[in-house]
Amino acid sequence: MIKKITILFFLLILISSISIAQFPDIEMKDIDQNWISLEELKGEKLTVIDFWATWCKPCVSSIPKLNNIYEEYAPKGIEFIGVNIDGPRNLSKVKPFATSMKISYPLVLDPDQNLVDRFNVTVFPTMIVLNEKGKEVFIHEGFNPGDEQLIRDEFEKLLE
C-alpha cells in the first residue's frame, strides 16, 4: 500500500512538473480604489509583477530604477504590475508615496497577501516575470545596486 501511494505521489509530481501555470484570473483594488482585473494589465510578451511595501528599504530604493526600466521596456511588450502589500498601518501612505515617486505602472493593493501566496513570495521586494501564457520565467528577490542591469539583461534574453 505504501509503495502504491509513493508511486502515485511521484507520478502526480511528475505530471505537475511539466504543467504550465495560468495567468491569475482575479480582480484586485488599485490605489485609486477601483476593482481591476489582473488580466487587463497583462503584457503582450511579458508581465512583470513587483511585490513591494513602503516599510521595505530595498523596495523604496528599487522604485526609481524600476520606473526607468518600465518606460524603456513597455514599448517592447513588457507590462509591469506593482503589488503593494502594506497592511492597514501604512495603507494611507501608499498612494501619496507612490504618486510622489512618479510610479508610472499600475499599482494594486494586496493587504491580505492573496497574490503573495498565489506566487509563493516570501521576501520583499520580489519581482516575478510571467510569459504570455502566465508561466513564471524569472524571479528576482531583493534589490541591490547593479540589479537594474541584471534585470535588463534578463529581459533581453527573454525577449529573444
Add this chain to the structure above:
Amino acid sequence: MSLRTTAVILLFTGSVLKSNAQFSGNNLAEYQFGNIPGVEPKDVHSIYDQFNLEYRLKNFKVSGRLENFYSTDTARTHYTKITQYALSYQKKGLNLKAGHFFETLGKGLLFRGYEIKNSIYEDQIYRVKQGFYRDARGVFGSYSNKYFQIKALWGEPLINQLPINDPNNRLDMVSAAEANVTLLKQTAGFIWMQNENEFETAKYLSAYLGGNLFDIIDYYGEFAFRTNEDEYSNAAEPEQSYGAYFNLSYSSPGFGVSFELKDYQNLFIGSGISDPPTLIKEHIYKLLNRSTHVPYFFDESGMQVEFFIAPNDDHLITVNHSRSKNEIGETGYKSFEYFADWQFTTNTVNQFKIFADYSGDELLFENARYASGIYYTRTLKQNLSFSIETEFQQIERTFSETEKVQNIYTGLIFNYSPKFSAALIWEFTNDPNAADNPGTEEIEDTQHYPGMNLAFKPNRKNTIQLFAGKRRGGPACTSGICYEVLDFKGIELRWSYRF
C-alpha cells in the same frame, strides 16, 4: 482498482489537466546553536522547519503547512504539526476559502489576520519557535464587482503568543459580515461582527466611508463600536468600547502627504483579534524600529502626518510627526515623534540615507530620545557594492532622577548581487535595561553585540544565511506588526527553498 489502472487514469487526467495544474511551495529551515546571552544552558541546539505545499488546479487551490521544532533544551515543548490547511477557489471577484485564512475587516479596527513571511517567532516564556502569523480557522467568502463588495467569515483566530501545539490557542470564535457600495469613486460600507469565547459574547458594528476626490485627494473614515454590554468585567458600557479612525491624503507627482487621526477605547477584542492602524511611523532604521511606541488599545488617541517630497529620481525626503495619548486610571501618558529622512544618489554610484529623529514616550518614562544616522552605499562595479551604516541614539529616562543612555549601531556590508553578501555588525548599549544580564551576579552596565551575517544564493530557488555572534533583541516592527525579538548568542543557519 489496480495500481496500473490508477496510474493510467492519473496520467490521462494529468495530461488533460496539465495546462492548468501545478504544485508549488517553499521550505524554511533554521538551525541554531546557542542561547540568550547569560541564560543556561548556553549550548542549546534547536531546529525549526516550516514546509508549505500547494496544489493548484484551474481556480482551485489546496494548501498545507507543516511545522516542526526540536531543541536539546528539554524544558521546551517540541512539536511536529500540520498547522495550516485550506481549500480555496478564486475567480474574478469571487473568493471562497475553507480551512485556514487571513482576512481583514475594514481597516482592521475589529478583525485582522496577518502573516510576516519568512519570519520565525520565539516566545520569551515558552521558548518555542513557530511561524509568525495570526490566521483564522473556519470559512470565508467574498464577492466583489465595480459597484459593491460583500464578505462573510466564521472562524477561530489563532493566539500566536502561545505555542502552536497548545490546545487552547484558539479560544475566540468570530462571525462577521461586511458589505460596501461604490459609486462615483466613493465607497460606503458596514461591518457586523460577533466574537464569542468562554467569558462573553461581544457584538460590534462598524461603518465606514472612503473615496477619491479630484483624483488627488483620498479619504477614509471608520467608526466601530460595541453594541452589547461587557458581561465579563462590567467595566465598560457599550458606548465606552469603540474605535474611530480617519485619514486624508494628497497625492501629486513629487509631493504627497498623509494625515491620520485615531481614537481607540476598550478596543482590545477577545485574545487580541483586532489590529487597528497604529499611526506610528514604521522605521527601516534599526535603533528607531526598536524604540517604537506600542499602542495601548484600551485607551489611545492621537494623530500622524507624513510628507513625501521627491523633486527628482535621485532624491526622496520623508518627514513624519506623530502624537498619541493614553489614559491609564486617572493618569494621562503622552508620546510624540518628529522624524526626517533624506535619501539621495550622486553620480549614480553613491547612495546616501540620512535621518534625524526626536521622540519621547511617557509610558516608558523616556522624556526624550535623540537619534541620527547615515547609510552610505557605493557601487564598485555593476553588481558589486559596499555599504557603511551607522546610527546613534541617546535616551533620557526619568524615574526618580534622569539617566542618559546611549545606543550605537554600525554595519559594514559587501554585496555581490544576487549571489553573495557579507555583513559585519556591531552594536553597543549602556542602557541598564538592556545591558544587565539577570543571569549573573554582577551588574553589567555596558553590552557589545558583534556579529557577522553571510548570505549565499547559489540559484534562484535557494538562499542560505549564516549568522555568528551576539545579536540584540527588543521590540521590532515588521509589516505593521510589532513583537518582541529575543537576544541571541551563537550560530544560526537558515535555508530557504522555493519550488
